[in-house]
Amino acid sequence: MIFSSEIFIFGFLSLVLLCYYISPRRFRNFILLFFSLFFFYAWDKPSYAVIMVGSILLNYFGAMIVKAFQNREKPTSAKWALVVIIALNIGVLGFFKYTDLFISNANSLFGLNIPLLEIALPIGISFYTFQTMSYTIDVYRGDCGLQKNLIDFAAYVTMFPQLIAGPIVRYQTIEKQLQTRKENFASFKSGVERFAIGLGKKAILANSVGAIWNEVSSLESPTVLAAWIGALAFTFQIYFDFSGYSDMAIGMGKMFGFEFLENFDLPYISKSITEFWRRWHISLGTWFKEYVYIPLGGNRRGKGRQIFNLLAVWALTGFWHGASWNYLVWGLYFGLILIIEKLFLLKYLQKSNLVARFYSLLLIVFGWVIFANEDFSVMIQYFKNLFVADAGFMNTESIYMLISNLFLLIVCAFFSTSYPRRIGAYIGNKLAKAPLLLEIGSTVLFMALIILAVAFMAAGTYNPFLYFRF
Amino acid sequence: MKKGVITTVSFILFLAVFSIGTFFTEQKSFSENENRILASAPEINLETLASGEAQQGLVPFASDQLLFRDFFVSLKTTAEKYSGKGDIGGAYICDDGYYITKTLEEDLDDSVLDRNLEAVNQLFSEGKAKGIKNMSFILAPTAGGVMQDKLPASASVFDQKKRINEAKSTVTSADFIDLYDSFSKDPDPLYYKTDHHWTSRGAYLCYTLFCASRKQEPKAYTAETFSEDFKGTLWSKAPYFGAKSDTIELFKLKNEKSISIYVGDEKKDFSVYDRTKAQTKDKYKVFLGDNYGKMTIKNEGGKGHLLLIKDSYANSFLPFIVEDYETITVIDPRYFNGSSKQIINDEDVTDVIVLYNVETFATENSVYKLVL
Numbered sequence: 001m002i003f004s005s006e007i008f009i010f011g012f013l014s015l016v017l018l019c020y021y022i023s024p025r026r027f028r029n030f031i032l033l034f035f036s037l038f039f040f041y042a043w044d045k046p047s048y049a050v051i052m053v054g055s056i057l058l059n060y061f062g063a064m065i066v067k068a069f070q071n072r073e074k075p076t077s078a079k080w081a082l083v084v085i086i087a088l089n090i091g092v093l094g095f096f097k098y099t100d101l102f103i104s105n106a107n108s109l110f111g112l113n114i115p116l117l118e119i120a121l122p123i124g125i126s127f128y129t130f131q132t133m134s135y136t137i138d139v140y141r142g143d144c145g146l147q148k149n150l151i152d153f154a155a156y157v158t159m160f161p162q163l164i165a166g167p168i169v170r171y172q173t174i175e176k177q178l179q180t181r182k183e184n185f186a187s188f189k190s191g192v193e194r195f196a197i198g199l200g201k202k203a204i205l206a207n208s209v210g211a212i213w214n215e216v217s218s219l220e221s222p223t224v225l226a227a228w229i230g231a232l233a234f235t236f237q238i239y240f241d242f243s244g245y246s247d248m249a250i251g252m253g254k255m256f257g258f259e260f261l262e263n264f265d266l267p268y269i270s271k272s273i274t275e276f277w278r279r280w281h282i283s284l285g286t287w288f289k290e291y292v293y294i295p296l297g298g299n300r301r302g303k304g305r306q307i308f309n310l311l312a313v314w315a316l317t318g319f320w321h322g323a324s325w326n327y328l329v330w331g332l333y334f335g336l337i338l339i340i341e342k343l344f345l346l347k348y349l350q351k352s353n354l355v356a357r358f359y360s361l362l363l364i365v366f367g368w369v370i371f372a373n374e375d376f377s378v379m380i381q382y383f384k385n386l387f388v389a390d391a392g393f394m395n396t397e398s399i400y401m402l403i404s405n406l407f408l409l410i411v412c413a414f415f416s417t418s419y420p421r422r423i424g425a426y427i428g429n430k431l432a433k434a435p436l437l438l439e440i441g442s443t444v445l446f447m448a449l450i451i452l453a454v455a456f457m458a459a460g461t462y463n464p465f466l467y468f469r470f
Numbered sequence: 471m472k473k474g475v476i477t478t479v480s481f482i483l484f485l486a487v488f489s490i491g492t493f494f495t496e497q498k499s500f501s502e503n504e505n506r507i508l509a510s511a512p513e514i515n516l517e518t519l520a521s522g523e524a525q526q527g528l529v530p531f532a533s534d535q536l537l538f539r540d541f542f543v544s545l546k547t548t549a550e551k552y553s554g555k556g557d558i559g560g561a562y563i564c565d566d567g568y569y570i571t572k573t574l575e576e577d578l579d580d581s582v583l584d585r586n587l588e589a590v591n592q593l594f595s596e597g598k599a600k601g602i603k604n605m606s607f608i609l610a611p612t613a614g615g616v617m618q619d620k621l622p623a624s625a626s627v628f629d630q631k632k633r634i635n636e637a638k639s640t641v642t643s644a645d646f647i648d649l650y651d652s653f654s655k656d657p658d659p660l661y662y663k664t665d666h667h668w669t670s671r672g673a674y675l676c677y678t679l680f681c682a683s684r685k686q687e688p689k690a691y692t693a694e695t696f697s698e699d700f701k702g703t704l705w706s707k708a709p710y711f712g713a714k715s716d717t718i719e720l721f722k723l724k725n726e727k728s729i730s731i732y733v734g735d736e737k738k739d740f741s742v743y744d745r746t747k748a749q750t751k752d753k754y755k756v757f758l759g760d761n762y763g764k765m766t767i768k769n770e771g772g773k774g775h776l777l778l779i780k781d782s783y784a785n786s787f788l789p790f791i792v793e794d795y796e797t798i799t800v801i802d803p804r805y806f807n808g809s810s811k812q813i814i815n816d817e818d819v820t821d822v823i824v825l826y827n828v829e830t831f832a833t834e835n836s837v838y839k840l841v842l
Contacts, residue, residue, distance in 0.1 A: 007529050014485045
């Protein structure tokens with residue numbers, strides 16, 4: 001189910017909240033598990049719930065085996081057990097996600113004719129595989145305790161707010177919360193507000209700019225102006241869609257008493273690509289740093305090794321985003337930029353905020369052009385169109401597109417900056433002495449936002465789900 | 471009061487109201503405003519759940535049955551209109567409350583126009599061979615053709631004048647009645663603001679030009695107000711708060727009761743004007759009740775047999791000429807699978823009129839049926 005849909009909000013979420021809060025505390029994790037697995041996960045392809053259950057059991061028992069070996073002072077066996085479990089996790093992910101890519105490449109490289117398996121990707125598999133792996137690895141490292149309660153563990157893995165599109169919640173983040181969280185009005189309120197923001201971002205902003213990108217990308221011969229409008233539209237779409245989804249996840253988590261970590265922190269105000277990757281999809285960056293970069297040695301084995309580590313991490317990061325070579329290119333693109341920045345460019349960027357921001361935005365937008373086009377010839381043509389187009393610099397259609405969407409693009413730009421939160425903080429300060437007025441005011445504001453978002457949902461014909469390849 | 475209670479309670483109430491209101495109140499089967507059938511609850515059993523069919527059906531069901539759905543659709547449209555969006559739901563949102571259909575040059579395939587012109591030419595040639603002297607071809611411009619000044623900045627529509635001129639030069643076996651220049655002079659009262667049709671005054675202007683081509687005196691325009699609350703097809707797809715309504719006028723016939731309308735063997739219980747449509751949303755249907763494949767109109771006081779080939783524009787044109795003929799055979803090729811050429815051959819037709827708006831004529835795929 002897409003979060004920004006009537007069936008999800010008025011059907012599923014309403015029902016889960018009801019059942020959750022009428023249940024005694026000790027059943028609440030089970031309620032979450034039940035609804036997450038049977039209603040939410042099994043929604044699109046019920047048979048795939050089996051894979052999810054398999055993944056849960058693999059890591060639940062796997063961690064136990066690892067711990068058992070460690071308790072019996074058999075570190076090598078523990079290490080090998082971990083390796084096998086990781087291999088199995090990645091194997092499952094690899095099989096479902098990348099098999100057809102490798103088959104088709106093998107076919108073209110070796111002139112074979114192996115038919116594609118055409119397996120549908122189990123929804124969220126990239127997210128929950130990484131999530132469950134983090135548990136097993138952390139148990140091995142001693143960074144978290146063993147979870148003996150299967151219900152609690154399964155609840156952690158399947159929890160619907162973050163199951164499909166993240167954030168990738170590490171077990172250690174919510175370990176204690178599984179048993180000791182205390183739902184309360186303040187958290188619930190905070191959750192409602194966060195959910196409202198996320199829903200607004202997705203239904204109002206992302207879907208609207210997404211429609212622009214859809215239109216531009218289907219133009220046979222866009223003008224330079226149209227190409228830039230399209231690139232900008234996609235840049236906003238992916239941010240508001242993805243961060244909106246994370247906001248809704250975090251917000252709904254709070255409604256159930258959970259505190260997840262932030263996943264996006266105004267990435268488009270970054271003054272370098274290094275900074276961008278500390279603000280964009282933070283949970284993924286953290287995962288790769290903790291479980292790939294640092295184990296490979298990070299920056300502690302000399303410059304040459306660091307460069308190799310960075311390239312490896314970025315190749316994997318790119319590739320994680322989709323079973324298509326353009327994602328790998330996208331990852332390496334950033335990897336190279338990061339290396340250059342680390343080696344010397346960062347010092348120069350610090351000299352001018354304006355230049356630094358312009359540089360970052362330009363490279364980010366170019367990155368999205370690589371990301372958005374799986375077909376390399378289309379991608380290259382698109383890059384050409386950004387500078388010189390067959391259709392010329394602009395025409396009536398592209399000028400119309402600009403004028404018609406100018407306000408929307410400005411609103412998107414505004415909500416990509418820190419101004420909204422500064423304004424919020426200012427008002428909060430001014431009304432600090434009148435908490436009742438503040439709460440009534442903020443309730444009205446956020447409920448109005450939800451109502452406007454529901455309006456865009458109800459009438460909208462364009463409500464894409466961007467995470468089907470994850 | 472504890473922090474967060476007001477927000478929490480408000481949100482829960484909101485969820486409660488809308489989940490009950492959407493799923494547990496009486497289901498609606500048809501949306502008058504959106505002019506479409508609304509999704510109903512899917513079959514839910516083990517089979518449909520396992521295959522995912524039930525789930526897939528629940529998504530549009532929840533969306534279509536959403537409590538206050540019409541309000542939400544209007545809210546979105548209003549927000550988009552005021553944000554400067556030039557077109558919503560396939561129509562440009564223009565000055566003075568006008569909606570103009572967004573049909574661009576690239577939406578047109580000129581081979582369709584050529585095919586249609588050929589079919590019409592053939593039909594008229596058939597009539598000429600049978601000795602029918604009164605034959606007229608009328609291609610009406612739509613609002614998009616003559617009210618470009620009302621369009622939003624840089625908005626474009628396809629070139630109607632070009633296509634009308636092409637039709638004029640291609641179809642030579644009948645009288646081509648060119649409306650373009652007359653309609654361009656003062657187009658405001660000639661078209662509905664919220665609908666893609668012309669008003670009765672627009673149809674009347676066409677009638678006067680038709681009379682001129684036949685060297686006849688046009689009747690004077692006297693009309694009754696049928697509705698001041700008409701919101702048409704273009705509004706349906708982009709309803710915003712505060713949209714202006716249209717007025718529908720009905721031309722006063724000398725003796726409405728002496729006209730009988732037959733669809734097949736069924737005699738309709740109205741003649742020319744179906745006034746029961748005043749209670750419905752699609753009020754333009756007052757003209758002839760609907761679009762039928764073949765309709766026969768009989769009037770004892772008239773003379774001659776007119777064959778009228780049309781789209782829905784002609785529905786509001788017909789009242790001006792309906793009392794002149796004894797029989798009118800009205801054909802809408804979209805719904806009629808027979809051959810109009812056959813009708814000319816088999817029946818005693820004295821007049822032929824082909825009346826379309828240029829937008830439909832340039833895109834419609836059913837015109838070839840005329841000469842089957």
